[in-house]
Amino acid sequence: MDEQQATQRAEEVIHEAVDEMSPQPVLKRTGLRPVGPCLADEHSIGERVQVRITYQLTEVPGHVAKSLVRQARDAWVNRGYDFQSADADWSDAFPAVHMRTVPDDFWMTALTGVVDRAAGDGLAAISVTSPCFAAEEAASADPAALRTTADTQAERSTLEHSSRLYDALRVPASPTGRDEGIGTYRNSGDTYAHHAWSTLPLTEEELVRAMTRAQVFLQTTGWVVRHVPSRGVTPAIIARHPEDGCVARLFPSAAGIVRIAVATSSAAEDSASA
Incomplete structure (x- = not known):
């Protein structure tokens, strides 16, 4: 194709x-x-x-x-x-x-x-x-588009996107747990700003409605959205922002908790601002 x-x-x-x-x-x-x-x-x-x-x-x-x-x-x-x-x-x-x-x-x-x-x-x-x-142009991709710069812009974008998802879900967040909060990681030579957090346990109805609100927000603001089967009552959501390449993941658990992870590449931010 x-x-x-x-x-x-x-x-x-x-x-x-x-x-x-x-x-x-x-x-x-x-x-x-x-x-x-x-x-x-x-x-x-x-x-x-x-x-x-x-x-x-x-x-x-x-x-x-x-x-x-x-x-x-x-x-x-x-x-x-x-x-x-x-x-x-x-x-x-x-x-x-x-x-x-x-x-x-x-x-x-x-x-x-x-x-x-x-x-x-x-x-x-x-x-x-x-x-x-x-992609037809994959063989001629410009390596300069992948250069890594300071992490501050990526971190700011990550937190902004995470905050908007919190507003869209409209459910309480749990206290920051282990492996949650803002941080950075490296993968294949690139640096990513990463923010993770979780909701408090929700009823089945609350969970479905919260995930639907997040889905509507992402769709109507231009994110590319994909659904992934999960152990919860509704599929997980993976979405990519069309401008800065930020990736957001919303994974509902069988216990009624939604785990949110948002990551932005420093290289993508640098390329977008060039």
């Missing part, structure tokens, strides 16, 4: 969900350039990439956003696609659905962002992410 094929298939999956919707929304493209590093490669330097395309479903009343998400779900189910996790909680005014195509394994999300909570108005959006594939 190459970029053109991945883009065409992602668009096809989106239109499979949207073309028969009623009322018919207008697709508004969001996000930066759709091709980015492979999210599965934590410290990727460009050997593999993936395509991610996101559209807001606009020019429809806010109260139909939930219905549009359900229609997307139904269209994908009718094509034999699988759920990545349990079906959405349709009692929620702002549900989210996470699915994958079969057999080519494109990952897609239909979700509702809050516009007016009191009125129940939302804005539906659809995102499709391709599997990873080889």
Whole structure:
């Protein structure tokens, strides 16, 4: 697969969900350039990439956003696609659905962002992410893009992203435990600022809602998001920021605790500011 094929298939999956919707929304493209590093490669330097395309479903009343998400779900189910996790909680005014195509394994999300909570108005959006594939320019990657600089900018970005995730989760944090807090580590010659923390134990309902809020925040702010099976009641989330390359991980445990880890490469920060 190459970029053109991945883009065409992602668009096809989106239109499979949207073309028969009623009322018919207008697709508004969001996000930066759709091709980015492979999210599965934590410290990727460009050997593999993936395509991610996101559209807001606009020019429809806010109260139909939930219905549009359900229609997307139904269209994908009718094509034999699988759920990545349990079906959405349709009692929620702002549900989210996470699915994958079969057999080519494109990952897609239909979700509702809050516009007016009191009125129940939302804005539906659809995102499709391709599997990873080889980057055409990998062989000519510039080693200068990987140079390591001072850690202060990476540390600042890491803490800012971690703070925003705390705001999105809206649940209490536990006291800093062993191997938590801010620190640095090295991997393959690169230096990373790393911040880890955990929530207090949550009920099953609180956990699902907190992870959904984090998912909506990440999707609507341009992060590339992937779900990973976990021992908790909802999949773990791994996300990469499109500008500074920060990687965030949210892992729910069977005990109801969400463990959050955020890491930013000093080299990526230096490259972004150059």
